Amino acid sequence: MGYRLDPQKRSKGESALIKNKKLFVASVALIVISIALNFPFPHQYPLGEAALMILNIPIKSADGFHYAGVFILFLLVLGMVFLHRSLERYHLRSFFAVIVIVSLLPPFLAESYQKTLAEGIYAVSYVKDESLCKFEMISEETLQGICELSFENYSNEEVSFTIGFYDRYLTEEDFQMLSLMNSGEHNNVKLLPNEAKVVRIKKEIDVSQIKNHVESGEAAYVSIIIKSGDKNRKL
Template identity: 45%
Template sequence: MIKNKKYLILAIIFFFISMALNFPFPHEYPAGQELSVALGFPITTMDGLNYIGITGLILFIIGLFFLVKSLEIYHKRMVLIALALVAILPLEMVNAYQKTFATGIYAIEYERGESNYTFEMKDDTTLYAVCHLPFENHSNETVQFNIEFYEKYLFEDDYPMLSLLNEAGPYKVTLQGKERKVVTIEREINLAKLRRGGLSGQGWGINLMIVDGEKVRKL
């Protein structure tokens, strides 16, 4: 079945590097993006192309090439298996790590897709904000952390609404071992102090950071 072991080893190496660049932990964005920021490398072009994603895809295609070259038979079958592994394995590895070895904020899972917020004006200058944030602590230990909000995508005419919540912070959360909890944040924010007019809106998928001392996860 195996025609060339060297090609097979090369295929595994390229698959590993491709997955490592796009590994979704400890932040919501891939690990390769964090490394690029730390080293000062550009992540995206002016056209919105993601260098990390493109690099990972190219390495994965090279890995497929060597995989096919290394086998005598079952080429299509093994390509499909490789595609499935690259798509599923990183998330399963994160899930397994959080449920076994992870401690502190690294054991915390944030279900961003289930989060939501509502902003409405209580009067001319007071903004009433409500957020629902689902968390789960996969460890057996009690974990404490603070929540900070940030804007992931902000267009030219947009105002950073979620970041306004930081004005009314900090927000301290405590999760017992194996506890799953929807954290509800309710705050009134004085927009007059911020020299900002009326705001309102609602949405889902809140971007936030969980912070414990110098440890930070951007989710």
Template identity: 35%
Template sequence: MIQNKKLFGIATILLLISIVVSFPYFEENPYGEEMIEAFGFSIMTVSGLNILALIGFIIFLASTYFLFISLKKYQFRSMLVAILIIVFIPSALVNLYQRTIATGIYALHYNEDQSYCEYETVDTSTMHAICELPFKNYSNKDVAFQIEFYGHYRSNGVGINSVMQHNQPYDAVVHANGQRNIRIEMDITLSEEDINFDSGSSTSVPVIIKSGDNERKL
């Protein structure tokens, strides 16, 4: 079935590289983005294009091309398998690890789609905020950690997360093999920059969780 082992080897290496670039590594951003940003390089252009995603896609296309010309038959079946690998394997590996041997904050699953914050101005200088953040702990031990908010700004440049950052970090605990909606509720004194803040809500809330030297951006 393989007519050129050298080209098949190149296809395999390129496929592995594209998997590494897109590997989520327990973060909101793929592992490749985390590595590049750690060296101070921006992954976005002025137009908003994700450079790393483009590079990863080009590498994947190259891998499928070399895979196609390296085989005598079953080329399209093999390309379909490669597509399924790049789509499902990275997230499946993270999910398997998290459900089996992960410990601490790496055993926590954050359901961002069901998270939300509601806020209401009490007076011109005070805001009352309530956030519900659903977490599930897959480990056999309680996990204590801290929560910080980031990003998620409104169109006027001020968002619920920017205001909630005033009093962070927030302490939390999820019991062993347990699921918990962590509720954060407090009155926050608004600064002059936030004085025009009004009532509203925010969904799919991005957070950072920390425990000791470990940190995850979700």
């Protein structure tokens, strides 16, 4: 005759891991949503910010308050609180596991997709931390701009696109800088299959009619938009 342990007499170590399934499901849903909203593809900024831009909702206040980031953080914290309350044990382990997953999973998935399944401009990686633009007045009305931008094409097909520049969070009192590189001819780029390339763009810009513009300086982490047909990526 077999012996069966009374469930009421189980030791604490044998108790169920999940004590509240509804809270657990809610926590997983909130954490997954926060990860999705923080997914850094196809643009540089997360999908949460992209959604706000589509709805014409500002992503940042004049005082620097980042609405999208705070909302995503709120969802994540709420999800972690629910997770803590839903588990019988392993609270500290689950906390660190969530932090690691939220930090590493989005960029890992984006990079994996770009290197394996992406096509066209979606397979193009822009190495922003290696980009640099230099500006210098060469006459009273002419500004010379030289930009060096690093790209890599992960696809097995040739990719062609145009490059546009933009100044992030430009106010009326700020000087135009990167956006000046949009003057004149289009900045066309062609990348061969699996090619890594540093693109050099040089412009001589007539600034006689531009009120606020840079006269001399450098800009790193250059913000660009790459376009091909009706597709574009803000990087």
